[in-house]
Amino acid sequence: MFIEFIQSLYDQSRPLPENPNDYSSILEDIEYFHLSATVYSLLKQQGRIEQTPIYFQNQLQKEHQIILYNNLYIKNQLKLVLDTFEANGISAIPLKGILFAETYFGHFSARRTTDIDILIRKEDMEKAKVCIQKLEYNVEGDWPSYHFHRTFSKMMPHSSVPLTIELHRDILRENSSSLEIEQFWKHSAPLEGYKHIKQLSEVHTFYMICLHGWKHGMDSLKYFIDIIQTIHVLNHKIDYDALLKMAKNDQTLKRLTSTLTVVYNQ
Template sequence: MIIPFIESIYNHSSLRQNDFDYHKLKDDIQHFSIEPQIYALLNKKACLDDTPAFFVHFLKKGSETAFIQNLFLKSQMEKVLCRFEDQQIETIPLKGVYFSETYFGHLAARSTSDIDLLIRKKDLKKIDNILKLSGFTLESDGPKNHFHCSYIKHLPGSEIPLQVEIHWDILKENTSSFDINTFWESSIPISPNRYIKHLSHQHTFYLMVLHAWRHNLDSLRHFLDILQVTEFLENQLNVADLYSQAKKDGTLKRVQRTLNITKQLFDKCSLTHAYAVNNNYGKWWEYKKIRDRNYRSLKVYLDWVDFVWFGRDQHFHIKKRKASFQ
């Protein structure tokens, strides 16, 4: 039910109330916690009045909750970024509230639970000192070959601590030839800052595709992120250039698998036409497995094997497997 509904929004089709069961849509949207995204899309395309009042109320409530949470996270993030700017630490906010504002058009259009920041690895010690002086503690520095660490800060009156994830890369070492410097080279300062920057649009799309791949597209949130950046960029998105860079980076299979699955699921969405590739990557992926966590099938098992064992460019995958047996 939810897939044709989202396709209708992106295809600018009319949403006649009799075309959809809005109670089932509500269940689907609640399952994936995408109330803010759907509300923002309908509002932007002036389609809210085409849906039942109870449905609009449900979406609006979720959007208001996201707004309060995101507003708080934005204020906390800006305090951290101000300290980083003062110490001349280059930083790029990843996903989060900036992504929501830029690509969905509003702070409340996509809920966020933590703060993700990309930094230069050489600045890790400086950042550790700044965050600890600001009341954060190091929660986890991850495995040896990992690419991020987490800091938390307990807040008065809240059972859930504020979390800041510090990234110095976006992929594990020795699983690709990806060079994070390409992201830095095309990044642009966020005025009036000099050291706080944002990714280029092309690299933002690349990031969201790789992020979706890492989670094996386990939520409609990933699909909406990919579709929304595609629509936002219109003719500016160059998928051929993305595939060319991914081939150089050793991430081509991950990128093509992710976009293939997106195209398979949203096959009637005009935005996915640009993703087409001549392979069957992701052919066993099923929507049912993310809508029903208890769903099991042969295809679910085959997809898991395909994702874990064959989901990377082969020479890097073999290299990683050999290293794991040493």
């Protein structure tokens, strides 16, 4: 039932479930996959929230409000980090998270965010580490030479779960593909209000989101939603021939095609 519900969100010619009792199991799945904010936002944007039962609306709104406050804190922390990098001349590209929600879901609160991921040039990593530590984030564990990111964290107000920042120098392990991370930098554009902070191009955003889902084995519907939402927002802008050629050069073609096959089959 939940897959049919998701399909109706992205194909408005499909009616939403008419039986109020169906929404109980749908709500369980929404909460299990942490999709309350996204489903609530999509239904509001489409003007269809009132076509669902009151108890369903109320629970989604309650969960959305919690996520809004959580994401607002993370949004402010992201700005603080980016401003610090900008002031220190450190090039950076935010990945996923708040910026992705704003650009592809329409609002920073429309997608649950739990951490901050930022792409940093390899030569800037130590300088960026110092900046993050000055913002009172603690380094988590050792950093093996083969790993492509470094993790920092600090406690969030009114939460038992810390906020984590991951500074990436790549998006895949270097020995697992031939991915050219420089292409991501080359095709990025300055984020509004910044000189050193960039935003991924549309094609590299889609590529990155697909690889992220693959990395996690597509084991959650949130990865499906991220990919589907990006496809719907970009509409016909995605040049699949060029994307597949890029993936072939990067030796990620099987990862990309298997991920997209699973998504399109649904």
